Amino acid sequence: MDKVSTSFGSPFRRVLLAGLLLHRSLEDSHISRFVPPGSQGAFVVSGFRHGQTVPLRLSSGSASRRFVTTISVPLGSRSYDVCIGPSGVDETVDRIAQGLGETTGVAVLVDSRLGQVSPRVRPLVAALRARLPRVQRWDLPAGETCKNLAAIERTCDWLAEHGYDRGAALVVLGGGAASDHAGFAASIYLRGIAYATCPTTLLAMVDASVGGKTGVDITSGKNLVGAFHQPRAVVADLEFLQTLPAREVAAGLAEVVKAGLIADASLFDRLERHAGSTLPTEVLGQIIEAAVRVKVDVVADDExxxxxxxxxxxxxxxxxxxxxxxxxxxxxxxxxxxxxxxxxxxxxxxxxxxxxxxxxxxxxxxxxxxxxxxxxxxxxxxxxxxxxxxxxxxxxxxxxxxxxxxxxxxxxxxxxxxxxxxxxxx
Ligand SMILES: NC(=O)c1ccc[n+]([C@@H]2O[C@H](COP(=O)([O-])OP(=O)(O)OC[C@H]3O[C@@H](n4cnc5c(N)ncnc54)[C@H](O)[C@@H]3O)[C@@H](O)[C@H]2O)c1
Ligand SMILES: [Zn+2]
The missing domain is CATH 1.20.1090.10 (Dehydroquinate synthase-like - alpha domain)
Incomplete structure (x- = not known):
């Protein structure tokens, strides 16, 4: 199957190519929907062939279309906030800085694939650098390839070589794999330092970033080594989803369906109403919010x-x-x-x-x-x-x-x- 990747030049060209491919796949796939290139403030929730980039555009500028919400995770002294929304770089940095409090230095761990494809990463790292002390960036192997003990050792070595002490903190930009890696590294480096996450996949926003489970895979199985370590802040900027491959979007939606089924009938109804259509950013934000609330409720009950x-x-x-x-x-x-x-x-x-x-x-x-x-x-x-x-x-x-x-x-x-x-x- 043809692939649309970010190597296809300008954003306009990418959207056009993705649109053409989706349009073509309408003819041979019963689940496809065509989202017109340039549709504003919208997010397509179905209709893809594996490997395609979703031609989605999120609203920007107009305050009425902004969606920002904050959900508190009540865990006593380990409580923190999850902020969801196209909050902009400055707001993201504010929330991270607030969550981390005083720090002696900040290591920004970036999923390397995200670093290559997302135009959001550089400005965010630059803004963190301007706001927080001793900010340096460390790129992680992309996706699941960072979830092993060898990669954890490399991260911890890098932190030690760069002089991060017990007052330092990690900020991670990436999906669930990167946040599991960063959370676990934060839980063991110098017996535990603070961290904050910016989930960049739908799955990480609705699932991996909440709950404090961190860890890596070993030869015997996935997630068999890890620790409970709660982040100080979670900031889910919906803009990151612009570059997420459609297959990953669908995989994240599976966890949203699960949340609706186990604990929120209205979320399930809403998904049924919207599946296969173009979602305004606000609706996407509300769906993510509802799924996060399910996880927060359950986790707060049973950490x-x-x-x-x-x-x-x-x-x-x-x-x-x-x-x-x-x-x-x-x-x-x-x-x-x-x-x-x-x-x-x-x-x-x-x-x-x-x-x-x-x-x-x-x-x-x-x-x-x-x-x-x-x-x-x-x-x-x-x-x-x-x-x-x-x-x-x-x-x-x-x-x-x-x-x-x-x-x-x-x-x-x-x-x-x-x-x-x-x-x-x-
Ligand atoms: N800790 C928890 O509670 C918890 C819960 C659920 C899942 N997980 C873990 O999360 C991992 C899966 O997370 P995931 O689905 O986010 O996968 P992932 O982190 O592997 O990311 C999927 C792919 O998308 C890329 N990517 C990330 N953000 C992107 C973006 N905005 N644009 C383009 N590409 C992007 C990554 O490089 C990777 O190739 C698994 O390891 C799973 O065990 C943990
Ligand atoms: Zn799951």
């Missing part, structure tokens, strides 16, 4: 994942197994999409889930450009992986089921029964 936080794993028990079985060729959100379909089917089989919800959700996910066909994954090697999920408790898996939009229940299912039940459900 250390001992109880209610488990509902965030909806779609993840089977999703993780599929993600690993795909050799990580599927994005996390894509695997979660399949995992949610599996969990809903299991719920229907057990008489917990309204059968109509299975149909609604499957249609919604497909319209968002996410995979829903479980047939290729109904294999023993996939089902076997469920049993090694690190979230298992004793001999049972805490399976999250959704009876109706906005409700989640935990159903312990014995390992012995699980494989058979899933097989019957799928």
């Amino acid at each position: 250390r994942e001992s109880g209610r936080r488990a509902i965030l794993n909806f779609g993840h028990t089977v999703g993780h197994a599929i993600e690993a079985a795909s050799g990580f060729t599927l994005l996390h959100g894509e695997a979660v999409s399949l995992g949610m379909v599996a969990a809903l089917r299991l719920g229907v089989l057990r008489g917990v889930t309204d059968p109509a919800l299975l149909g609604r959700t499957t249609r919604l996910l497909a319209r968002l450009g996410l995979p829903v066909d479980l047939d290729p994954w109904l294999r023993d090697d996939v089902l076997d992986r469920i049993e090694v999920d690190k979230k298992r408790v004793s001999q049972a898996v805490r399976f999250v089921l959704v009876p109706h939009p906005g409700q989640a229940v935990l159903a312990p299912i014995e390992f012995g029964d699980l494989k058979e039940q899933i097989r019957r459900a799928l």
Whole structure:
């Protein structure tokens, strides 16, 4: 499939090419929608072929179109604010500076791919430099390739070589991988320093940046080494999404669908209303806000994942197994999409889930450009992986089921029964 990447010259040319490709894909893809080049204040939420750049434009200038909101994460002395909006470089820096408080120096960790494609990075680093003490930039390997212990050691060495002390702080610009790396480095460097995040992917905005889980992958599995370490501030500038590939946007939307299903029926309804159409920035902002609120509510209830936080794993028990079985060729959100379909089917089989919800959700996910066909994954090697999920408790898996939009229940299912039940459900 043709790719539209940022190597296609001027923004206008890129938008035009992306538009032409999307227009063409309308003819051969039932999920595509064409967004006219130049549509203002808008965001397309479906209609892509993997690898294409979304031809989205966010509003700028007009105050009435600005969307800025702040959500407090109430965790006692570790409380912090999540700011969502096209807040502009100065506002972003203000919020980071406020969150960090007094520091002796700031290391800005930048996902290197983001650094290459986003025109937002340089001005932001420059503004941080103008505002905060001893600001230096350190580029991380792009995406998941920064999530390993060797990369953490390189970051910690770099911090030490550059004289960052215990009063220093990290600011990370990037997706969930970069923020997991930076949060984990911040949790262990000199036994813990402060950090703030600027999530730049939809998934990082709605999920990874809230909750304080940090960590890296090891040979035995993903996210097996890490720490709980809360950031001092999260500033999600929607402008960053301008350069995010459409496939990554869809993967982020899978977690938004999950948030609606487990805890916010009106978010689920809103997604159904808007899927496949062009979103004004305000609506995108409100959708992100609603998803963040779900995560904040659950995390504030259960910071250390001992109880209610488990509902965030909806779609993840089977999703993780599929993600690993795909050799990580599927994005996390894509695997979660399949995992949610599996969990809903299991719920229907057990008489917990309204059968109509299975149909609604499957249609919604497909319209968002996410995979829903479980047939290729109904294999023993996939089902076997469920049993090694690190979230298992004793001999049972805490399976999250959704009876109706906005409700989640935990159903312990014995390992012995699980494989058979899933097989019957799928
Ligand atoms: N800590 C948590 O609570 C939590 C929750 C969910 C996921 N995660 C972790 O987050 C990671 C996935 O995060 P992700 O989906 O953000 O992926 P990612 O961080 O790997 O980013 C995806 C890709 O997009 C690029 N990118 C980032 N921002 C961009 C932008 N604005 N424009 C263009 N390209 C951009 C990155 O270089 C990368 O190639 C996984 O490692 C997962 O384990 C953590
Ligand atoms: Zn997830």
